[in-house]
Amino acid sequence: MANRRRADDNVDDRLSDLPDCLLHDILSHLKARQLVQTCVLSSRWRRLWLTAPCLDIDAGEFASVASRQDKVRFKPLFGGKDGEEEEEDEDLDRFDDFVDSLLLRRSGCVSPLGTLRLSMPSAWSIWMRFHFDRRGSNSHTRWVRRGLRCSPATLDVSGIKLPPLTSGTHRLTKLRLYNVILHKDFETHLSSGLPVLEDLEVRCTEMSKISRIASHTLKNLTVDNSPTTNEGTSLKFAVDAPRLSRLHLVVQFKRLGVFAVTLSETTSPVHASICFLDKAKLRQVQGSCYYWQDDKNLLLALCKLLRSLSETVSSLELSGFQDMAVGEQHVPNFASPGTPWPAGAYQSQQTVQTSADSLPRPMLQAILDAEHNRSPLFPNLKTLVIDKCQIGDNIQTFWSLLQHTPALEKLTINNCECETFQYGAASYTLHKGGTASSLKLVEIIYNDGDDHEGQDTPQMEKILSMVQRDLPVTTKIHVSKMQK
Template identity: 25%
Template sequence: MTTCTQPVRQNAAEEAIPYMGPDRLSDLPDALRLKILSTLDAKEVAQTCILSKRWQNLWASVPCLHFDYETFSTQSSKESHQRFLKFVTSFLLSIDKATKLDVFKLRCRLGDDDLYEGIGNDMSYFACMWITLAVERKVKKLQLKMWYYDCLRIPDSLFVCDTLEELDLSLVLEADEFVEVRPEKVNLPKLKRLRLSNIAIHEDYMKKIVNGCPVLECLDACCCSIVTRDVFFGGLKRLSVICCDFDCLDISRMVPGLDYLFLAGVTIDDISSNKMHKLTEARITCHGIEEGMECDVLGSLVNVEVLEFISISLMDVLEKALQKSLIFDKLRRLTLGDCCMICAFGFLSSLLEHTPKLETLTLLHGFLLEECCKVNGDHGQNSREKIEWFRCKCLKKVEIFCTASDSVPELVERVKLSTLGLNEVLVVVSTR
């Protein structure tokens, strides 16, 4: 019988420390260890320098840097702010100048001079310096999330980076406040994705940004104020607009090659009724219709394969689509709501006569029957008098998302009776 014994140290000083085997992590090639370090926060990366000689200087070559104020303190204090500012500045000034950054992420708080006494009064100076250092390191993906209270200046260096492929500029401000962006020059030849939050851009500067980003494919804007009266996004494929103040948002004219559209917190008159020929997926959550406004939004969406349309004015939108006899001959997935679907059932069944390839139908049943009838007048009464066949030959799945309501069983029964070949309807009840 062979007995396996654990190796022991030779000198007495080491005998008290058990031998843990070879350091396999340090034996890994530098490229693999750098990949591992890229998943850590910069503070944790810096701490690896004490592990061994092989780790001592490796932190200075990490291609993905993540700086987060929360790793220094969960409470706002002068000391934690000072430690964070000194750490980020020292780290960026110390990294190898030959290092090229794949990712630079920064989450920080700026402003409130009392917290920065002894470091500097203009906190935007530090943010500008960090961003500029990242640009000098040929950064590819730049993600900035900053809370601030005083005036913040976005450095011009951010808009003249010939390696930047993705830019996320998210600012957390007080309600109805924006940081105005006024770049003197824009040269972002490789930028494909741009995300903006709480940013204000005047028309002239928006033109600069569009012209300076020739390969831009995706634009996400949240709580922004943007003037786009004469702006043309020739190569844009994906557009997401959430609670933005867009002056002249004529999507079909501005973005003729759009493939994906997401709109939330907009009014229906913000959406062009001109047909978008290349659009394949649209998700729209909009407010009601202003009095006297035409409602032909679905006319621009007849080519889509996936459509989600949520509005308290849904029945008016459906009625307009039926008047124009719109045909959605490519539509495979359809989501509609958030109103009483029993009241809208007559319009719905008529619309589905014009969706020959529909496979999945999702209904958001939002209001109680009696409440919806009061809001929509005769719509509910007219639609209850007549139940029409869906006649969707390809329909495989119907989902109903609703709150607990006495009208839900009636809606389920109507769907089953009106759908040829469909035996099962999935109902998801929410407690909201």
């Protein structure tokens, strides 16, 4: 027993002898409760946690609290005994007191905070939590406000109503928001209250009231509206960031009423990624309201987005570009989007026959149709990735890409499909011009599982025959199977 105690003492001594930089690195990988518990390890660790560069407060760490938050605070939706509720209320109060005390003590520390991470997981949507639990939501907002007093360089929040970003943000270079309620003045705070912000990531967050993302320091921007929980939301904003170098846009059209995103001119080459998770459902009725975006308006919005990228984009990935909406639609004779749906409205419908330029065909082909949409030229584009896209059963899309990308060096076609459309390239004049002499490599990645039953020719062979036509002799073609 004495020998074991001496061995334990040696372990404690070795921990105490570690330099501060290494101890801080260890503490940065711990959750908040574990971080505070390190104070009992030795006298050296007693106050070391106060200077840890990362503070990670996750309600999920307190399993009993996280599971009881919804039950206790949404009492109108649950039953329960009074005694159980009182005990659970006490647990929640202790958790609130712990976080308040932790942030208050950390804000009094001279050492600046590197990363502040606040996560409030819940099975309920944030809007429902905010509606039923104003007290809890206000507590979470207070935690962000107190955390900003520590002047963090990175702020990562999830499941919280965001406070005004007007103080404690002079060191903030990275802002990650997941499933949050934005402050009503977030757009203004972004442009004037974050002087050194370089990375902005917004996911699963209502952005219908955001019309402009402006920052003179922003370099990396990620916007992902999935999963969308509210009906009739919109992504309709302009990005004004002259130093932007990376743009990642993920769009889920389910419940999305309007899409219109553009990018202002930048001073550096941009690596852009645009991913569509599903097909656009146009002129749609959802819930008690009518939301729609005309197929032509959506097509023009997509063209405008690519046109805004055309001059500066050097690397571009397009994912999920499928076929356009049907050309003939039964449209309710209704006034404007967002208006409550009146009784008997379904009895008054009109059939809209679209013109030839909006008949169903691959989305990429429709965008690159110079005759109708003034397709942009990408003079500086060197790398292009087409992923999970419908490129049609013809060479129209492929040739359009080559004609509009004179500096293209590498083209990757990943898991794409070729299908025959009734109103495909046969309805349009095929413009063949000089191929891109700079094109060095065409990479085709295929998946055997995507071949539909009854097809005479596999998808990969169709795409291969498409790209082989009149390519420069110096262009290499590499075909590989997708890794499972």
